[in-house]
Amino acid sequence: MSTEILDLIEPEIANMDCVYEKPDTLTDMRLHYCPGCGHGVAHRVLMEVIDELGIAEQTIGVAPVGCSVFAYHYMNIDMQEAAHGRASAVATGIKRIHPDKYVFSYQGDGDLAAIGTAETIHTVNRGENILVVFINNAIYGMTGGQMAPTTLLNMKTTTSPAGRTVETAGFPMKITEMVATLPGAYYVSRNSVHTPNAVRYLKKAITKAFQYQKEKKGTCFIEVVSNCPSGWKMTPLQANKWMEENMFPIYPPGEIKVPK
Amino acid sequence: MSNDNIKLMKGNEALAEAAIRAGCQAYFGYPITPQSEILEYLTDEGRKRGMIVLQAESEVASINMVYGASGAGARVMTSSSSPGISLMQEGLSYIACGELPCLVVNVNRGGPGLGTIQPSQGDYFQATKGGGHGDYRLIVLAPASVQEMADFVFDGFDLADKYRNPVMILTDGALGQMMEKVEFREYDPKDHTPVKPWATTGKPADRPRNIITSLHIQPEKMEEINLHLQAKYRKISETEVRYELMDADDAEFIIVAYGLVARIAHRAVELAREQGIRVGLLRPQTLYPFPSKALTGLAERIQGVLTVEMNAGQMVEDVRLAVEGRVPVEFYGRMGGIIPSPEEIVKALDKLIRKNVAQTAEAY
Numbered sequence: 001m002s003t004e005i006l007d008l009i010e011p012e013i014a015n016m017d018c019v020y021e022k023p024d025t026l027t028d029m030r031l032h033y034c035p036g037c038g039h040g041v042a043h044r045v046l047m048e049v050i051d052e053l054g055i056a057e058q059t060i061g062v063a064p065v066g067c068s069v070f071a072y073h074y075m076n077i078d079m080q081e082a083a084h085g086r087a088s089a090v091a092t093g094i095k096r097i098h099p100d101k102y103v104f105s106y107q108g109d110g111d112l113a114a115i116g117t118a119e120t121i122h123t124v125n126r127g128e129n130i131l132v133v134f135i136n137n138a139i140y141g142m143t144g145g146q147m148a149p150t151t152l153l154n155m156k157t158t159t160s161p162a163g164r165t166v167e168t169a170g171f172p173m174k175i176t177e178m179v180a181t182l183p184g185a186y187y188v189s190r191n192s193v194h195t196p197n198a199v200r201y202l203k204k205a206i207t208k209a210f211q212y213q214k215e216k217k218g219t220c221f222i223e224v225v226s227n228c229p230s231g232w233k234m235t236p237l238q239a240n241k242w243m244e245e246n247m248f249p250i251y252p253p254g255e256i257k258v259p260k
Numbered sequence: 261m262s263n264d265n266i267k268l269m270k271g272n273e274a275l276a277e278a279a280i281r282a283g284c285q286a287y288f289g290y291p292i293t294p295q296s297e298i299l300e301y302l303t304d305e306g307r308k309r310g311m312i313v314l315q316a317e318s319e320v321a322s323i324n325m326v327y328g329a330s331g332a333g334a335r336v337m338t339s340s341s342s343p344g345i346s347l348m349q350e351g352l353s354y355i356a357c358g359e360l361p362c363l364v365v366n367v368n369r370g371g372p373g374l375g376t377i378q379p380s381q382g383d384y385f386q387a388t389k390g391g392g393h394g395d396y397r398l399i400v401l402a403p404a405s406v407q408e409m410a411d412f413v414f415d416g417f418d419l420a421d422k423y424r425n426p427v428m429i430l431t432d433g434a435l436g437q438m439m440e441k442v443e444f445r446e447y448d449p450k451d452h453t454p455v456k457p458w459a460t461t462g463k464p465a466d467r468p469r470n471i472i473t474s475l476h477i478q479p480e481k482m483e484e485i486n487l488h489l490q491a492k493y494r495k496i497s498e499t500e501v502r503y504e505l506m507d508a509d510d511a512e513f514i515i516v517a518y519g520l521v522a523r524i525a526h527r528a529v530e531l532a533r534e535q536g537i538r539v540g541l542l543r544p545q546t547l548y549p550f551p552s553k554a555l556t557g558l559a560e561r562i563q564g565v566l567t568v569e570m571n572a573g574q575m576v577e578d579v580r581l582a583v584e585g586r587v588p589v590e591f592y593g594r595m596g597g598i599i600p601s602p603e604e605i606v607k608a609l610d611k612l613i614r615k616n617v618a619q620t621a622e623a624y
């Protein structure tokens with residue numbers, strides 16, 4: 001936002017009642033994400049839950065390589081930046097040293113379901129007591145919109161310019177369903193952040209996940225089906241609509257594995 | 261009299277035992293010959309004595325677990341052999357840039373490719389010149405006995421903490437498998453546990469958050485980080501060089517060799533001296549930093565240098581840089597897992613001497 005606009009609205013804001021605040025654990029740094037991108041909301045929800053549970057001092061996060069590579073600028077907790085795809089291995093290392101702390105990794109679809117697939121599967125298979133937050137925007141945002149393992153069939157990206165075909169690139173990968181089959185996975189959920197209701201569901205899921213982590217139940221895995229207006233070449237509104245109409249049939253939101 | 265500190269052990273096991281005694285809190289590794297004894301010993305003995313031991317899904321995973329655990333403040337290590345160490349290179353680059361202390365053991369086997377499980381020194385370049393991407397160095401220790409396989413673990417962890425830098429022990433399968441007497445030093449990890457205010461342990465309200473990262477997107481900042489690393493490496497080069505000099509006082513020729521080869525070269529020195537050849541041995545114990553100054557000094561008063569390695573000629577490049585053309589530098593090497601014999605080394609020495617005589621004659 002330009003400073004002129006801020007100058008205009010800030011005195012107005014000062015006169016308003018505050019009914020919805022930024023969580024303390026979210027820093028004041030302005031997000032670098034594109035307008036309409038889901039990363040910012042996902043960050044916020046994660047930090048909000050951490051605040052509500054009062055666990056900021058006991059939580060260590062792992063930031064991925066991807067658009068959210070700078071997640072540690074926004075999350076006011078101890079964090080480690082991992083190499084591309086290795087977030088859950090790094091999280092494993094941290095958790096083994098601090099089994100009583102809360103550890104989460106935050107990963108994109110390229111990070112988690114392509115280059116880091118082995119680490120993802122084995123971390124869950126060991127039932128590491130961590131939370132994996134998986135942001136699925138069906139594209140490689142950071143590197144400029146290339147095809148991801150989760151890219152939909154016929155979806156256009158810079159490396160599938162005529163649309164993804166099965167012949168050359170196989171099928172959209174449902175890694176969350178795969179992970180859910182592993183006994184090490186305790187809680188698996190698929191959520192989104194495109195409506196206030198969706199945000200509330202995500203919040204519930206993350207809250208449960210940290211609770212289970214406290215009880216050392218195993219890996220909690222939460223996919224957030226998200227958007228990428230820039231990569232998809234759409235306005236934020238179009239992107240969310242497209243996501244609902246095209247992503248949800250393949251990646252339907254809802255709890256996939258819940259404790260018995 | 262029984263002494264719990266003196267044992268007859270395989271090199272790999274002595275190394276693993278030293279890691280337990282050095283207070284290594286966690287080990288992450290993946291099986292590969294000829295170093296699986298380290299993983300096995302630690303799984304059994306290490307776990308019994310409180311170490312966290314995790315068999316990872318790959319060396320890529322192990323090195324990144326090391327990154328996480330070291331960043332979380334723990335004393336940690338991994339070990340592997342050549343192909344596995346190749347897989348770790350990206351992680352090592354991140355660890356070096358993030359300035360995370362850790363110990364990495366490479367029980368070098370013959371390559372390239374899947375190669376052979378026999379001993380080799382083919383990974384010298386990879387170990388001493390960085391190995392992964394970007395300008396960084398590991399501190400590289402090269403043991404030549406089971407005793408040093410143990411000693412360098414204690415030293416390695418201490419150096420890693422002192423400089424916040426990854427340390428590599430570069431050894432080979434022969435040293436890993438041979439049995440010798442080893443005496444473990446008195447070492448209380450409590451006296452060797454520095455405070456790590458930078459570690460990610462959970463941010464208390466009264467300190468800023470700790471971030472472990474190697475990402476510095478502003479070029480000026482990235483250059484600053486590089487300058488800082490280079491200054492650290494200079495300091496390491498000035499303070500941490502270690503080598504052993506044998507039979508060098510009256511030497512006219514010097515053999516330079518490290519690790520297993522240095523032991524064989526020492527036998528070659530004895531054989532050559534029986535023939536009246538005045539030859540000594542320089543055995544680098546640190547490969548990075550390399551004992552360049554010692555070699556430069558020697559080059560002022562000797563007639564030639566023979567470098568012997570189990571590779572196609574890697575350390576010899578550092579030898580040449582140190583000698584700077586003062587005297588001829590010859591190389592003798594075997595590859596593919598073949599260990600040179602003392603007799604072969606004496607023959608290579610003869611060749612160097614004959615060449616030297618011929619050159620001197622030409623000069624007149």
Ligand SMILES: Cc1ncc(C[n+]2csc(CCOP(=O)(O)OP(=O)(O)O)c2C)c(N)n1
Nearest residue numbers: 065066067084108109110111139140141142
């Ligand atoms: C070893 C390695 N390979 C490739 C890259 C380049 N790279 C950076 S981010 C990225 C993909 C990110 O996509 P995703 O994980 O889906 O996250 P997003 O940016 O969409 O949030 C790639 C390929 C890298 N940094 N390291």
